[in-house]
Amino acid sequence: MKTRTVTRHRWEPHTVDGETELVRVAYDVEVPLPPRDWDQLVRTAVTAGACLLVTVSVIWSTASIGDLLAIVVVSAAAYGAAVAFDTAWIMCMAVEWLCRYDPPRARTARRAGHVALLLAMGAVFAHGYIADQMVIGAVGALVSALAKGAWTIATSVHARPLDERTQQWVAKRRAKIDGQRAMIPVRRDLLRSQALIAAERAALAGPDSSPDADPDESGQSAARPDEDDQPVPSGPMTVKDAVRTALDSGISDPDRVLAYVRKVADANAKAETVATYIRRAKLAG
Structure with missing residues (x-):
């Protein structure tokens, strides 16, 4: 039987001046040579x-x-x-x-x-x-x-031909994975489009469109309250109008007034702004 020489390594103790350390030592072994393919x-x-x-x-x-x-x-x-x-x-x-x-x-x-x-x-x-x-x-x-x-x-x-059933299995798996790969650029394109739309809206709105810039010029919303005990808004209103409508409808709790304002006028309305309008309305009334 033909053999070939293979160099391997092992750790052996080696002592110098009374101190022993493990060192890596090479040695040769003869292993059977596999038959030629x-x-x-x-x-x-x-x-x-x-x-x-x-x-x-x-x-x-x-x-x-x-x-x-x-x-x-x-x-x-x-x-x-x-x-x-x-x-x-x-x-x-x-x-x-x-x-x-x-x-x-x-x-x-x-x-x-x-x-x-x-x-x-x-x-x-x-x-x-x-x-x-x-x-x-x-x-x-x-x-x-x-x-x-x-x-x-x-x-x-x-080539390694596949049987019919295995071929169908491979086709379905490949279609599923290829679909996932195809969605990568699609999602990337959609995210890019959404970012462009958001940037354009921000640019067209201008710097004075922030709801906190002026309490009288807050963002508007046409959303309707879900609770039956809240007044139904007649149309788009400012934070000031929403506070006045809530007070006229008998809502006096500041938290409920704030919730109503955020629902019908400005979802980002600040509690301080609403509290200010409540105090003004009570002083005026």
């Missing part, structure tokens, strides 16, 4: 081969399509645009891999990748046709097809 090696080789073919395809398509487009545009723009042909179907393959547990979305990416691949192959063949080298154009177009096929096979090696 040939399946993983083959998967890695397949993936590396697919990446190599994709790289060759991108280089060949870029050179071919770039030379074709350079007939009418500058070379830099032509070769830059040529990269888009193979990049399109490569991106679709990547999306297909990410959506491998979401069949509808993966199917859309797969179809888009096939369309992008056909366009790239057509452009390569068109280059051979323009150069009067149709055979070379056809063979060159197959390079992209081979790369696409190799990558599809490599993807199938790594």
Whole structure:
């Protein structure tokens, strides 16, 4: 049985001048060597081969399509645009891999990748046709097809298909979590909108709109009292009017007067302000 050497550490006492301390000491042990995972090696080789073919395809398509487009545009723009042909179907393959547990979305990416691949192959063949080298154009177009096929096979090696019931469970869980993630920017946008509305209202109200700026110009409210023993307001009123209405209705308790004022006139009315109006009303009466 094959083994391999592994370095480990342990604490051992070490004494110097009669004083002992624990020190960390390294030592080697032989452990069994696990058997080689040939399946993983083959998967890695397949993936590396697919990446190599994709790289060759991108280089060949870029050179071919770039030379074709350079007939009418500058070379830099032509070769830059040529990269888009193979990049399109490569991106679709990547999306297909990410959506491998979401069949509808993966199917859309797969179809888009096939369309992008056909366009790239057509452009390569068109280059051979323009150069009067149709055979070379056809063979060159197959390079992209081979790369696409190799990558599809490599993807199938790594894929782990789910049964129908598990697939439905994954879809429901993903939909729930995706909904929660989608609400993050929605809530952020709503909070931002509310802040803007509040800021605009504060700016339009002006500095003199505070209910404490002047007892005679307090905020107004059309709310109606719930208690039957309180007078029904006839319309918007100030704190002063609310105090007078409460006293005329037989409410003499300062706390009840304050509660009535806050209900029909100003929810933020101060007790001191109400008490002042009560004293003035009693002196005037």
